[in-house]
Structure formats: structure tokens, C-alpha cells
Amino acid sequence: MDWPTFIQSISNAVILGSIYATVAVGLALAFGVMQMANFAHGEFFMAGAYVVYVFYALGGMPFPAAVISAFPVVAALGVVTERFVFRPTRGNVLAGFMATAGVAFILQVIVGQVWGVGLMRSVPTPYMGAASILGAQVSWQRLIILPSTLVMVGGLWFFLHRVKLGKALRACAQDVEAASLQGININKITALSMAISGGFAGVAGALMAPINAVTPYMGHSIIVTAFIVVIVGGMASIEGSILAAFILGFIHTFVTTLFDAVLATMAGVAFMAIILVVKPTGLLGRVRM
Amino acid sequence: MMRYLAALAVLVGFAIMPEVIGEYYVEIMILFMINLILASSFRLITTCGDWSLSHVVFMGVGAYATALLAKFLGWPFWGTVLLGGMASAVIGLAVVFPLLRTKGFGFFIGSFALGEFVRLIWVKFHFPFGGPRGMIGIPSIELSDIDFYEAIPYYYLVLLFTIACLAILYRIDLSRTGKVLKAIYADEDLSRCIGINVARYRAMAFSVSAFFAGIAGVLLAHRLGAIDPKNFDVNTMVYLVIWVVVGGVGSFWGPLIGVAVMMLVGEAARPLAEWRPLLFGGILIVFLTLLPGGLDSLMSKVREMLDKRTADGTEKI
Numbered sequence A: 001m002d003w004p005t006f007i008q009s010i011s012n013a014v015i016l017g018s019i020y021a022t023v024a025v026g027l028a029l030a031f032g033v034m035q036m037a038n039f040a041h042g043e044f045f046m047a048g049a050y051v052v053y054v055f056y057a058l059g060g061m062p063f064p065a066a067v068i069s070a071f072p073v074v075a076a077l078g079v080v081t082e083r084f085v086f087r088p089t090r091g092n093v094l095a096g097f098m099a100t101a102g103v104a105f106i107l108q109v110i111v112g113q114v115w116g117v118g119l120m121r122s123v124p125t126p127y128m129g130a131a132s133i134l135g136a137q138v139s140w141q142r143l144i145i146l147p148s149t150l151v152m153v154g155g156l157w158f159f160l161h162r163v164k165l166g167k168a169l170r171a172c173a174q175d176v177e178a179a180s181l182q183g184i185n186i187n188k189i190t191a192l193s194m195a196i197s198g199g200f201a202g203v204a205g206a207l208m209a210p211i212n213a214v215t216p217y218m219g220h221s222i223i224v225t226a227f228i229v230v231i232v233g234g235m236a237s238i239e240g241s242i243l244a245a246f247i248l249g250f251i252h253t254f255v256t257t258l259f260d261a262v263l264a265t266m267a268g269v270a271f272m273a274i275i276l277v278v279k280p281t282g283l284l285g286r287v288r289m
Numbered sequence B: 001m002m003r004y005l006a007a008l009a010v011l012v013g014f015a016i017m018p019e020v021i022g023e024y025y026v027e028i029m030i031l032f033m034i035n036l037i038l039a040s041s042f043r044l045i046t047t048c049g050d051w052s053l054s055h056v057v058f059m060g061v062g063a064y065a066t067a068l069l070a071k072f073l074g075w076p077f078w079g080t081v082l083l084g085g086m087a088s089a090v091i092g093l094a095v096v097f098p099l100l101r102t103k104g105f106g107f108f109i110g111s112f113a114l115g116e117f118v119r120l121i122w123v124k125f126h127f128p129f130g131g132p133r134g135m136i137g138i139p140s141i142e143l144s145d146i147d148f149y150e151a152i153p154y155y156y157l158v159l160l161f162t163i164a165c166l167a168i169l170y171r172i173d174l175s176r177t178g179k180v181l182k183a184i185y186a187d188e189d190l191s192r193c194i195g196i197n198v199a200r201y202r203a204m205a206f207s208v209s210a211f212f213a214g215i216a217g218v219l220l221a222h223r224l225g226a227i228d229p230k231n232f233d234v235n236t237m238v239y240l241v242i243w244v245v246v247g248g249v250g251s252f253w254g255p256l257i258g259v260a261v262m263m264l265v266g267e268a269a270r271p272l273a274e275w276r277p278l279l280f281g282g283i284l285i286v287f288l289t290l291l292p293g294g295l296d297s298l299m300s301k302v303r304e305m306l307d308k309r310t311a312d313g314t315e316k317i
Helices: A003-032 A041-058 A063-086 A093-115 A145-162 A164-174 A176-181 A186-208 A219-233 A238-258 A261-278 B002-020 B023-046 B055-072 B077-099 B105-124 B151-174 B176-186 B188-193 B198-224 B234-247 B253-268 B270-290 B294-316
Strands: A130-133 A136-139
Touching (some): A003 A145, A003 A186, A003 A238, A041 A063, A041 A093, A041 A186, A041 A219, A063 A093, A063 B270, A093 B105, A093 B234, A093 B270, A145 A186, A145 A238, A164 A176, A164 A186, A219 A261, A261 B077, A261 B105, B002 B023, B002 B151, B023 B151, B023 B198, B055 B077, B055 B105, B055 B198, B055 B234, B105 B234, B151 B176, B151 B198, B176 B198, B188 B198, B234 B294, B253 B270, B253 B294
């Protein structure tokens, strides 16, 4: 591996890591509050990409506006999922998880029926050209992912630590009963956390829409990685999942560059298996899964 | 007594069925029985609380082992069926080892990811697994002059295996081992306290159920003649979960009922083709939210209600 390829791979890894982080943070957040494990998270990612396809590629909306509008649209999906799937199965992680596999099927079919299954939807690249960083070429389209992730994760941190509602959410994650004794409305908090979770997945998908192939089944490829990230980071830990997202980003990028993509996925899974044996709580997790 | 009569009736029904129904339905029935083995072996792991998401991958291990042995080495059926099952069991042990330190949800996701790992090996290596397009030209079974390429002889062969596998799984369910597994599900810490080696029993349940999934895979591979990694992906796994959830895992019969009902629904929904996942997804959600115990629990609920009514009646008199 020569120097420019090395720098190129590092920048790719950081950007891939930020996408994984955006997706996995949402997953970890929802799991932290009331143990909501969302199998349809990959389909939320897909829905975000379709929001950009519809608003930007078909509707002619400016790209940033389309990306931002992916947040409320997919957040609404999250709220609906919370109300009709997670709330009735509360207290049973596996039931909620399996039922969201049903949600994934439903979203795939609906999107496939409305916008077609066969050909992938092409979303034109809004930002042409590439930036030159230490001799490596990084396209602007990929580069904007990094500040977007920083803004979102920073915003989430601010919300969780400085805003009263966010503090209520963290209280809920720590102890549901004690939180509800303080007068926190649990249903409101679970809906809120699913909204944030969905919104994050949606924006990640929206940012990746011009880069990835947009198909109804694009969620599959991200969901395995997202769950590996969350397990490695420690199920309910947001900091852990950010750390793990970048580790996985580096593993995937470097193995893909040196070998191929299938081997990269396998390396990620093997890494997870090692973590499970050595530290079953995950890197920064406290509770054993 | 009624029970034995019912069992006898079902057996006779299965025995004379190929004479009554057409060839197409004989093929469907073969798949149905293979799925019975798959679903019933899946229930074995769920009795100790481990919902594995890699179960169809072990069916794939059996199928790939069969393909390799029969195609490249020309092994006869008895060899492939034994070695296919054993291969699944051994790989099952290897897969479950890192998972033993997780439980519940972590186990679910971990098994999903490790199953993907095994599946990606088939995608990755064009030799000998054929890569993403899989393997074709798996020979059918030939045993002492009978050509099992025909649907009806194959039907009886699969019927024999289904009866054998289900009987063994039923015995396991009733045995001490089965009770230990249920104890682990009920209270893992308490089980550990009374001297149950929890990790060992969980590993054993996983491996044994992988063995039977492998046998289902052997039967499938010989019948289809062609397999590819997509046959054993997470979509297929979700369908297996739907069968088992609809049936319920409370009793041995639940998953069997689930497979029967959902395959009927699937056949009825054949004209809807591309809407089928939506229908199945909807059914899954409805069952998990409204009837988490599945159809199996529905029957016991009804029985309970009837019992209560008769009990009330006798009280009044």
C-alpha cells in the first residue's frame, strides 16, 4: 500500500466510520431507553435515501433541504413503529425485535411497489469535484458527511446533557421506574427516542443516497454492520457505539482496499466474535447482554 | 387413546397423500416436511431461551456438505446425510462458543452476525462453493434400484426422515435434558445454583438442533439439485421465525402447526407474489403484539376457558 492510497484509505475510513456512527448512535439510543431493538433500522436508512430521491432527484428541492427533511419523515416512521410495535411488546426485547423484522418487510414492499424494485434509483451528485488532502482526493460529496455527523452527534450530546427533556431521556435509560416516579411520561420518552433514532438513520441514508445504490433492499447491508457496531460498543452505550463505528469503519475500509468487500464484512464479524469472548459487555458497555 | 388414534390418522393421511394429490402438491409436501424438521429443531434451541438467528445457515451447511460430497466425491445418500448432519453440528459448536457469554438479545444478534460469517464464506470462495451463484448439478438420491428423482419415492423417503427426526426431537423435549433446557430458560441463575452446567447445555442444544437443521438441508439439496447462498439468508430466517412465532414455542406441536398454517397462507397468497412479504410481516407483528404465545397458546386458552365453564357448571349443580 503506497502513501496516497494509505491517506485515501484513512479518509475513506473516517467518512465510513461517521456514517456507521450516525446509524449506530440511533440504534444504541433506542436500545438504551426501554430496550427497543429495531431490526427495521436499516429500512429507516433506506427510507432516508428515498426521501432524497423523491425530494431532490424527482422534486428538484435543493440537496441540503432534502437531507434535512429526511429527519422528520423518518422520525415519524420511528414514532409509528414505537406506538404500534414497541409499546405493545414492551418488556420483551426479542418480541419487539422480531416484530420490527415484520416492519422491515412491510417498508421494503411498500417502497418497492411505489418506486419500483428492479433498477436502482440514481440520485445525481449535487457536489461535483474533490478536495485534495495530503495528496489524497476526497470527493466533496463524501467530505460533507463528516461535518454533518459532528453536528448531529454534537446536537444529540447537547440535547441529552443540557436540555431538560434530554435529561429526562437519560433518566429513563438509567431507571424507568424511578424516572416515572419523578413524573416523567415514559410513553412520551420512548416515542421521542424512537423519533431521534429514526431521524438519525434517515439522515445517514439521505447523505449516502448520491453515493450508494438506492434500492428497497439497501438496508440489509447496513443493518448487519450497525448491530455489530452496537454489540462491539456495548449495547446501550452511545459513546461506545461511536468508538466502535470508527473501528469498524477502519476495518472495513482497509480490508476492502487490501482484499475485497466480502472479506471486509467477515473481518468485522470476526472482530465482534473476539470482543464477545474477551469482553461480553462490549468496549464501553456496563451491562452484560 | 384419542391421542394415538389421532397420530395414527395423521400417519395414514401422510402415507396415502401422494396417491390423492397431484405432483405439484407432492413437491410442496416434500418442502413442507423439510420445513417441519427445520422448525422443530429450531424450537429445541428456543426452549433454553436462545433464539438463534443462524438456524437456516446450518440448514445451508448440511446442504453445502451434501453438494460437495455427492458432486465431487460421489458419496451415496447414507454418507451425505450422516456427514451433512455432523458437519452442521460441529460448525454449530464452533459458532456457539463465542455466543455462550451472551444471552437473550446479544445472543440473537451475535448468532445473526456469525451466521452471516458462515454464509459469506460460501459467497467468497468460488472454489469449491461456487460463489454467489451457488452450486448446481447436485445428484439426486439412488438407493438399490429406486430412483428418488421421481417426486413420490422422494416423498416417502422424506416422510421417513421427518418421522424419525420429529420422534427424536420429541423424546429430547420430554427427556431430562429437555427439562434442564426449560429450567435454564425459566431461571438461569437458579439453574446454575442447583449444579446445571448452563454453558454446556446451551452449547449442546445449539449443536443438536444444528444437526437436525443440517439433515433438513441434506434433504433439500438432494431435492432441489441446486443451492446458492441466498437460499439461506436472513430473509429465509425471518420466514422461519414467522412460522415458529405463529405456531408458538410453548409446546412441541406449536412450530409444526405454524409451518402448516403459514405454508397454507403462502400458497393461498401466491397470486399476490410481491405483496407476500408485507402480508407475512403484518402477520408477524399482529401475532407478536396480540398473541405472543402463538396459535398453540390459543388452543390452550380456549381449553382453559371451556374447562372453567364446565367447572362453573358443575359448581352450580
